[in-house]
Amino acid sequence: MTYAPPRFDDRVPVRVNLYSDTQTKPSLAMKQAMMEAEVGDEQHGADPTVWALCDRMAALLGKEAAMFLPSGTMCNEVAILTQCRAGDEILAHHTAHIATAEGGAPWALAGVQVSSLNGDRGVFSADTLAATVRPVSRYSPAQRMVEVEQTANLGGGAIWPLATLNEVAATAHAHGMVTHMDGARLMNAVVAAGVPAAEMAAGFDTVWLDFTKGLGAPLGAVLAGSAEFIDAAWRWKQRLGGSLRQGGICAAACLYALDHNVDRLADDHDNARVLARSLAQIEGLSLELPETNLVFFDTRGVGLTAQELATRVRAAGVLISVMGQYRARACTHLDVTTPQVMEAASAIRDVVLG
Numbered sequence: 001m002t003y004a005p006p007r008f009d010d011r012v013p014v015r016v017n018l019y020s021d022t023q024t025k026p027s028l029a030m031k032q033a034m035m036e037a038e039v040g041d042e043q044h045g046a047d048p049t050v051w052a053l054c055d056r057m058a059a060l061l062g063k064e065a066a067m068f069l070p071s072g073t074m075c076n077e078v079a080i081l082t083q084c085r086a087g088d089e090i091l092a093h094h095t096a097h098i099a100t101a102e103g104g105a106p107w108a109l110a111g112v113q114v115s116s117l118n119g120d121r122g123v124f125s126a127d128t129l130a131a132t133v134r135p136v137s138r139y140s141p142a143q144r145m146v147e148v149e150q151t152a153n154l155g156g157g158a159i160w161p162l163a164t165l166n167e168v169a170a171t172a173h174a175h176g177m178v179t180h181m182d183g184a185r186l187m188n189a190v191v192a193a194g195v196p197a198a199e200m201a202a203g204f205d206t207v208w209l210d211f212t213k214g215l216g217a218p219l220g221a222v223l224a225g226s227a228e229f230i231d232a233a234w235r236w237k238q239r240l241g242g243s244l245r246q247g248g249i250c251a252a253a254c255l256y257a258l259d260h261n262v263d264r265l266a267d268d269h270d271n272a273r274v275l276a277r278s279l280a281q282i283e284g285l286s287l288e289l290p291e292t293n294l295v296f297f298d299t300r301g302v303g304l305t306a307q308e309l310a311t312r313v314r315a316a317g318v319l320i321s322v323m324g325q326y327r328a329r330a331c332t333h334l335d336v337t338t339p340q341v342m343e344a345a346s347a348i349r350d351v352v353l354g
């Protein structure tokens, strides 16, 4: 059987798109910046806009060097491939994107296994980590990397507290492991918690930020670490086909996003709270309190699966995503306004009461 990519019902136009912040579209001003970008051959080390972005990101994340990649998934995989060997083990929360949403890449590409740590809302403690560490022996896989997600996507967009990040990183280092931060939505955590990105990433050997989520760029992510790490990572970037030519066109969109789309993430967080408050008033829906721009809720109490609810609200022009049998997610971002969020809440209420 051939694989058929999902097709989305477009008979009813989408009025409110809460499916994901990945669906943000580049604005006219962002496209203008892309059009005017000075470019070169990135693979050859000659694209000035890519280098400007990498320098700026290394400074923002408090690391020596950085590398531009097409996607966040590739940032995770390049970090893993560069630092782990086949047979190694990565310790991460059981909901981690690397384990649940990257096509099995850590196993398939790097030959490593990802073990599953527990903890509330995608966050585990240094104690939980310490309890998972085994004494080194010839029988066990080498525990090589500890990975955290800031914010924790399937944890409901939860923010790792700075103290927990530091304790987990210190514990990992004490056991000879490297630390990696999946910062797909790191700037959401930075804006919500008021802690600089470099401080959040200080305990982590490698960290990356996605530009295609709430920052609104069409593609691109930047991975940062020591100069030595980035140097070694270049071979994996090349091997995976992640080296670019005139990448500056896209890096210009990322630079634009850093200038214009970071502080406004606070608006998305406000809208998430507005949405959560409205949904919480619907009897039977069970809300997880949003900390950033992701609003998760449980549909069991209204007698619908998350898919049934999503399909029915789609008919009213509202797009939400399905994250489990009874777990739905609505995501706020720069292409949704407060009135649209209210409209979505009332469409959901109509379906539930319907």
Ligand SMILES: *Cc1c(COP(=O)(O)O)cnc(C)c1O
Residues within 6 Å of the ligand: 070, 071, 072, 073, 074, 097, 098, 149, 151, 152, 153, 182, 184, 185, 210, 212, 221
């Ligand atoms: C989206 C996401 C990724 C992958 O990023 P892409 O740019 O879509 O490849 C990785 N981790 C988390 C937590 C994400 O939300």
